[in-house]
Amino acid sequence: MREKSSNTIIFKRLSLLYSEMERAYDLTANQLGLSCQSCPDNCCTSYFLHHTYIEWAYLWEGIRSCNDERQQGFLRRATDYVNEAKALPAEEVKVQIMCPLNENGFCRLYEYRLMICRMHGVPNSFVRPDGKKLSFPGCFRCQELYSESATAPVLDRTDFYRNLANLEMEFLGEKARNLPRVRLTLAEMLTQGPPEI
Numbered sequence: 001m002r003e004k005s006s007n008t009i010i011f012k013r014l015s016l017l018y019s020e021m022e023r024a025y026d027l028t029a030n031q032l033g034l035s036c037q038s039c040p041d042n043c044c045t046s047y048f049l050h051h052t053y054i055e056w057a058y059l060w061e062g063i064r065s066c067n068d069e070r071q072q073g074f075l076r077r078a079t080d081y082v083n084e085a086k087a088l089p090a091e092e093v094k095v096q097i098m099c100p101l102n103e104n105g106f107c108r109l110y111e112y113r114l115m116i117c118r119m120h121g122v123p124n125s126f127v128r129p130d131g132k133k134l135s136f137p138g139c140f141r142c143q144e145l146y147s148e149s150a151t152a153p154v155l156d157r158t159d160f161y162r163n164l165a166n167l168e169m170e171f172l173g174e175k176a177r178n179l180p181r182v183r184l185t186l187a188e189m190l191t192q193g194p195p196e197i
């Protein structure tokens, strides 16, 4: 089990990285004139998968910062989410179910939300370690906004991914080699409890 004090420092660094993502997102969204205000969609029903132990552990910091009643509510909804997703045929697993942290349309652990929640919406791209570049057009509202202009600003996620991967390696240390890969929905991160590292 890791020392709590070393977790505190690395979580602070993750939080700073999250803030940088948020700033980059806001800059791109402002350039586009994109806002989630009054949007008919709610992206918290998107089928997001998460891939790092450090984000999983930090999410649990957020859960533990809530009172018991709220924690129970999150966990109850997470269990419902997992059961509902399991009951769907494999080809329908991407059917949209509301994230267990969302209440009345709002994220109740906004400060602790994971990387993909901070990057989703604006056009973005990243270059994989093998050099292949992947590009995403942004959400439907964003695409409507830039369909009339020849170019749209694009948020480059590459450095954010790299920095998150570096933090993950530091967080796991030598254990990184023996731990299974993470590929979980946020609901699964809740129902499985904090990661055992």
Ligand code: SF4
Pocket: 035, 036, 037, 039, 040, 041, 042, 043, 120, 121, 122, 139, 140, 141, 142
């Ligand atoms: S990211 Fe786009 S689709 Fe999602 S809520 Fe915001 S404006 Fe709507």
Ligand code: SF4
Pocket: 043, 044, 045, 099, 100, 101, 102, 106, 107, 108, 109, 110, 113, 114, 117, 186
């Ligand atoms: S963590 Fe928050 S922002 Fe991300 S999907 Fe859940 S409710 Fe939405």
